[in-house]
Amino acid sequence: MAAGDAETxxxxxxxYQARVYGLAFALVGSSAIAEEIAQxxxxxxxxxxxxxxxxxGRAVSWLLTITRNLAVDAVxxxxxxxxxxxxxxxxxxRNERANPAAATFEDTExxxxxxxxxxxxxxxxxxxxVFYGLTATEIADRERIPVGTAKTRLRRGLAKLxxxxxxxxx
Amino acid sequence: MTDRPACAGTRPLLPELAxxxxxxxxxxxxxxxxxxxxxxxRELEAHTALVDELLLLAPERQPxxxxxxxxxxPMTQRRGPRRRRLRDAAxxxxxxxxxxxxxxxxxxxxxxxxxxxxxxxRETLAVAKGRYLKTVAIDGAGSTPAGYVFAxxxxxxxxxxxxxxxxxxxxxxITLTSRDGRTVPLGTMTVRPxxxxxxxxxxxxxxxxxxxxxxxxxxxxxxxRFMA
Numbered sequence: 384m385a386a387g388d389a390e391t392x393x394x395x396x397x398x399y400q401a402r403v404y405g406l407a408f409a410l411v412g413s414s415a416i417a418e419e420i421a422q423x424x425x426x427x428x429x430x431x432x433x434x435x436x437x438x439x440g441r442a443v444s445w446l447l448t449i450t451r452n453l454a455v456d457a458v459x460x461x462x463x464x465x466x467x468x469x470x471x472x473x474x475x476x477r478n479e480r481a482n483p484a485a486a487t488f489e490d491t492e493x494x495x496x497x498x499x500x501x502x503x504x505x506x507x508x509x510x511x512x513v514f515y516g517l518t519a520t521e522i523a524d525r526e527r528i529p530v531g532t533a534k535t536r537l538r539r540g541l542a543k544l545x546x547x548x549x550x551x552x553x
Numbered sequence: 554m555t556d557r558p559a560c561a562g563t564r565p566l567l568p569e570l571a572x573x574x575x576x577x578x579x580x581x582x583x584x585x586x587x588x589x590x591x592x593x594x595r596e597l598e599a600h601t602a603l604v605d606e607l608l609l610l611a612p613e614r615q616p617x618x619x620x621x622x623x624x625x626x627p628m629t630q631r632r633g634p635r636r637r638r639l640r641d642a643a644x645x646x647x648x649x650x651x652x653x654x655x656x657x658x659x660x661x662x663x664x665x666x667x668x669x670x671x672x673x674x675r676e677t678l679a680v681a682k683g684r685y686l687k688t689v690a691i692d693g694a695g696s697t698p699a700g701y702v703f704a705x706x707x708x709x710x711x712x713x714x715x716x717x718x719x720x721x722x723x724x725x726x727i728t729l730t731s732r733d734g735r736t737v738p739l740g741t742m743t744v745r746p747x748x749x750x751x752x753x754x755x756x757x758x759x760x761x762x763x764x765x766x767x768x769x770x771x772x773x774x775x776x777x778r779f780m781a
Binding site for chain 2: 388389392393396397400401402404405406408409410414417418421422425426429440441443444447448451452456457459460462474475476477491494495498509512513514516517518519534537538541544545548
């Protein structure tokens with residue numbers, strides 16, 4: 384492999400490793416498993432770099448989606464949920480402004496605040512679907528609610544978050 | 554905002570589609586509509602952007618020492634993403650040829666040049682660090698299998714299901730039960746006149762599969778028993 388490719392790979396990994404490992408760790412709660420997931424996420428992204436379409440979103444988002452899907456598979460195979468969704472929710476909504484090392488953006492803090500402001504019956508389905516890949520049926524089973532209610536709570540919660548970010552309908 | 558009837562059927566599914574949790578049927582139905590509806594497509598993009606932002610909420614965390622080197626080693630040793638795609642395509646083509654060459658119910662067809670076949674098999678396996686390829690019959694009525702599952706143990710591991718055309722037509726949901734008792738949903742196979750086939754990579758090793766379950770639209774279940 385040419386030296387340029389090796390340098391590109393190094394820049395790619397260094398730039399995103401904290402984000403990728405951070406997401407994996409937040410989902411599985413184990414350093415060893417998070418490390419495996421994060422490594423595989425980088426390898427898959429590198430292997431399928433040709434499939435990335437910059438018009439569809441940022442590279443970091445594509446990479447985090449790969450990470451999340453790997454974590455979902457890992458959690459499913461283990462048959463449990465290593466990190467309690469409510470603990471994960473607290474982690475996600477913790478104010479990062481107090482952390483001088485954290486790279487945050489105004490929009491991110493607005494989203495954190497909006498997620499924090501949601502009632503638990505709406506924020507929990509969001510965490511369970513977006514971060515753990517649970518279907519509406521699985522959310523309904525876990526929360527002991529009808530499937531239609533689970534779908535409605537998910538949609539309403541996401542709609543509120545979109546309003547908070549100023550994403551408008553046409 | 555008033556939805557057209559077609560949009561009204563798709564709009565409620567967009568959040569689940571963006572979160573990646575829609576069922577295969579819902580996804581297929583939505584994508585058919587989205588292909589021709591710019592409005593709903595933009596709505597999906599907005600939902601997807603929100604999901605992307607949510608994933609970014611996870612706090613950054615520095616991985617353990619040695620992580621960077623461990624990731625870069627295989628990345629810089631590989632021949633590059635383009636060659637990997639070609640190699641994957643060659644693997645699939647070689648596997649398809651290999652599968653087509655097998656007779657029903659057995660892995661190998663006896664040919665005059667078994668050595669050449671074995672060499673070809675080893676070469677195909679080596680492409681994706683494969684260890685073996687096996688077939689498992691899908692239980693049918695009587696002694697005739699309802700179809701076959703081809704299972705490849707490599708990196709990645711994958712399954713390929715083929716079923717003849719005299720089955721009930723429709724969508725068959727496919728799940729597997731692992732040896733430790735977990736149920737893993739895999740997707741949906743559509744059987745049309747002429748038969749049905751389906752394949753995907755799997756998130757576990759072939760030897761960890763206990764049974765593959767093919768749920769027919771009428772409520773029945775066909776089994777491929779990996780561990781008899």
